[in-house]
Amino acid sequence: MKTKIPTGCACIDTALEGGLSSGSVNLIYGEPETGKSTLALQCAFRCSLQGLKTLFVDCDNTFSTERLFHLAAENFDSVSEMILLMKPVDFNEQTFVVDHLEDYITKNFGLVVIDTFNSLYRAKVAEASSKTAAFTLNRELNRQMAVIAQTAKMLDVPFVVTSQVKSVFSDISPLVVPVAQRILKFWADTVISLKPTDTPSVVQAVLEKNRNTQEVSCYLRIAETGIYEYELPY
Numbered sequence: 001m002k003t004k005i006p007t008g009c010a011c012i013d014t015a016l017e018g019g020l021s022s023g024s025v026n027l028i029y030g031e032p033e034t035g036k037s038t039l040a041l042q043c044a045f046r047c048s049l050q051g052l053k054t055l056f057v058d059c060d061n062t063f064s065t066e067r068l069f070h071l072a073a074e075n076f077d078s079v080s081e082m083i084l085l086m087k088p089v090d091f092n093e094q095t096f097v098v099d100h101l102e103d104y105i106t107k108n109f110g111l112v113v114i115d116t117f118n119s120l121y122r123a124k125v126a127e128a129s130s131k132t133a134a135f136t137l138n139r140e141l142n143r144q145m146a147v148i149a150q151t152a153k154m155l156d157v158p159f160v161v162t163s164q165v166k167s168v169f170s171d172i173s174p175l176v177v178p179v180a181q182r183i184l185k186f187w188a189d190t191v192i193s194l195k196p197t198d199t200p201s202v203v204q205a206v207l208e209k210n211r212n213t214q215e216v217s218c219y220l221r222i223a224e225t226g227i228y229e230y231e232l233p234y
Ligand SMILES: Nc1ncnc2c1ncn2[C@@H]1O[C@H](COP(=O)(O)OP(=O)(O)OP(=O)(O)O)[C@@H](O)[C@H]1O
Pocket: 030, 031, 032, 033, 034, 035, 036, 037, 038, 039, 060, 062, 064, 066, 067, 070, 116, 164, 222, 223, 224
């Protein structure tokens, strides 16, 4: 059994028996600014502490060197060398990256992050001229997730895939509907949702129940130095 990659959030790592498993697809979804990128970056940082590289696919162009500096502190130089950054600028480029993952991931890689997996897809869907065009994009998103799941298993590395969801207000209560949620969840081995709370910088993390794990819920605080388990004072 290969080493697991800790997320750095104690409650999640305990539930995952040490962290992200090799060969697994780990979906982190939530509304904007709920800490998805911070958590993904923290996984990359923890991966580098184990002497393993991360392929970080930054689809939003939001990768923050400053954020990494705060996470890594005195290890910043060595940690940055362990992160290979790719920045697809549109959904076609994302397709290319996903189809060539094997070319980038050599044996010293311990993690792949795709952040945010559905943002370029959403931009393209917004431009789609017909339902048929949108359906074709949907199928492509599904195909990419299949490739990711297959690559994760074949190369025996964990993947973190982040997904942004919007708030949809129903008559009764706000419901959060992930875009293409069904597709992403279908392919994910682990699903973590991050939800805003009334306390600033604190989010609720729910590790959703699946065939291997029970549902676990805890709170996380987003600080300058990372995202950590947090005990609510009430
Ligand atoms: N260097 C930093 N120091 C402190 N807080 C930061 C830093 N960078 C980001 N934040 C804050 O952390 C919170 C979470 O940001 P993050 O980018 O991780 O969210 P996200 O879920 O990825 O958002 P999005 O959906 O927009 O991609 C935000 O409120 C942001 O302002």
